[in-house]
Amino acid sequence: MTQAEIKLCSLLLQEHFGEIVEKIGTHLIKTGSQPLRVIANDTGMSLDQVKKALCVLIQHNLVTYQLQKRGFVEYEASCSRVLRILRYPRYIYTAKTLYSDMGELIVEELLLNGKMTMSVVVRKVVNRLTETMEDGKTMDYGEVSNTFVRLADTHFIQRCPMAPETTETLDAPPPPVPTLVVNEKDMYVVPNLNLIGKGKRRRSFDDEDNGEHKAKRQKQDADSKEPPPDDGIYWQTNIDRFHQHFRDQAIVSAVANRMDQTSSEIVRTMLRMSEITTSSNAPYTQPLSSNEIFRSLPAGYNIVKQILDQYLTLLADDPLEFVGKSGDSGGGMYVINLHKALATLATATLESIVQERFGSRCARIFRLLLRKKHLEQKQVEDFAMIPAKEAKDMLYKMLSENFVSLQEIPKTPDHAPSRTFYLYAVNTLSSARMLLHWCYKSVANLIERRQYETKENKRLLEKSQRVEAILASMQATGAEEMQLQEIEEMITAPERQQLENLKRNVNKIDASENQVDETIFVLESYIESTVKKL
């Protein structure tokens, strides 16, 4: 874990879970896996606090535990999983685009709580939706359950590992750590629940329904005493599946930018067909025949089979190599080269960064080096058509920032400088890693700045919150216009201006964090694809 990653993790933990959890989480990330007492000793916190913090972290899938051979239990934090907290709004938004408000709320509840049972999720979502609806209407459990089932079917949520049902022998002591297992087949199987009922509002009910609701409340109490039928079956969000979706989105939009709408639709269809058949880190999708693709095209697109074939040939011949042809059976077998696509996306990001940092001429040299791999100084000047002095200057600037590397090839064994080739080259993988590190640093800086801004204006913020609370309570009790105006004037005009500025700055910083996270996603996916999994 680099320093930048650790700093970012600690800031994220502090913002979402408080300082105690942050201290313990950061300690675990820095030192690797440790047993409970060592953590308590090193952080100087009481055993009780450490236990609570670990509970919170385990609940949110940030820490795992393992029984070591010597008999004690060690806890390990996952730095990359903590960094995902930055991406939560994107997950929730994706769920909204795919499954509308119900999907959005289900995913949001699961992310807020880490692990939950289906009945609890559905109940909470129904209550939340009911509150936003008009008076008198309530949300039905059935629709929300259906959305939940659909989310599970498309693998966006999955079951957590469960404790196995063991035949307990009373004399044997329970193991220090429950070994949780998850059956691959059952991971997306939804329990058969009969969830019926309507949502409840938290606000005061109408007088007419009073009697009815009293009865309902009693029934609810009775229900809560019995264990729900799906007790022990917990669900969590499947982060990898969301990442797969983002990757597909990125590829489709890249194709749309490069070619046209129709080809992007074809690529989208191909990706959709391989969603469940291809694992998330496969280098390319399963081969799909042109006939299959034709049958699976969305209903709106009525293009002729020949046109589809032409498009596929064009895609396969494109130098970007997103789509490749792997055979001729079935009208032509086509695959999508996922790893190549990710590499292309990362390279495009690199080029764009060089352009924005150093100017378009440097970007030209950069692209030239990417294409030609190794070039001497003189060749760079010739190919880029840039005067020698400027080309030298730009190359050295990029070299000093480590975007470009220098390779020496000696002609003689004594490495004399006058008799050595110096070749410039670009190493995309190492540049990507360096940029990823920059991204983590930027987000950490952004969060710190945002916290600083909020802290500077804390007094003003508290005052405005109090005024709003007073206003709200007065409006509820029906106050006059004059009184409301008086209360509003408690905040002076320059203070109002200051608050506006603060709000604008905080929003801007938050939006920047979201966008840096998009770059982080592209770079991380690329780097992950190059790592060989054993």
Added chain:
Amino acid sequence: MAGSGKGRGRAAFTFNIEAIGFAKGETLPEVAFKPPPLFPPTDFKPVPLKMGEEEDYMLALKQEFRASMKKMPYFMQKEDENQGIEKYSKKYLQMRKESMEWTPGGKMKKAKVATPKSNVDVLKKIEELEKKGDEEKSDEEKEKEKDKEGEEEEEEAGNEQEEYDEEDHEEENDYIASYFEDGDDFGAGSDDNMDEATY
């Protein structure tokens, strides 16, 4: 002599400087002898942020998520250090600390619900106490409480100790709140603090 190079005191390199492109006799760029500035001026300003409905919605989601996380029982707030002025009611709120056995998700909510009620009771109690006793009396108690609290805040299980100290402090007034009804050992413990004789 060997090694004197081009001229006395001039820089001499081991290789032909023309290889990297500097003409003979040309001024070399300046040598840096301090670390680069912390915020160097940039030639190119950053690209403006992406604007749009999607971005706005995700921004709202992010801020709402952060706010909801702060209200969840998972958010563990560190106990505040001495904040300048000690609030009298804080002593009573601290007595309602979370129980030692903590079950995730279960008891935390109940503890939260209980504290507002205790607040109301405590406030009423304080009002009654104020009406009964002198104002000076309550000030004295406050100051002594401040000193004691400063030491005690570092200890976790302060419940029992605070109650004990409360009784101790009450003894130091001119009025004896209650005649001795406690056991014989009570007087023996607090002999050092007592100014007046025990009856």
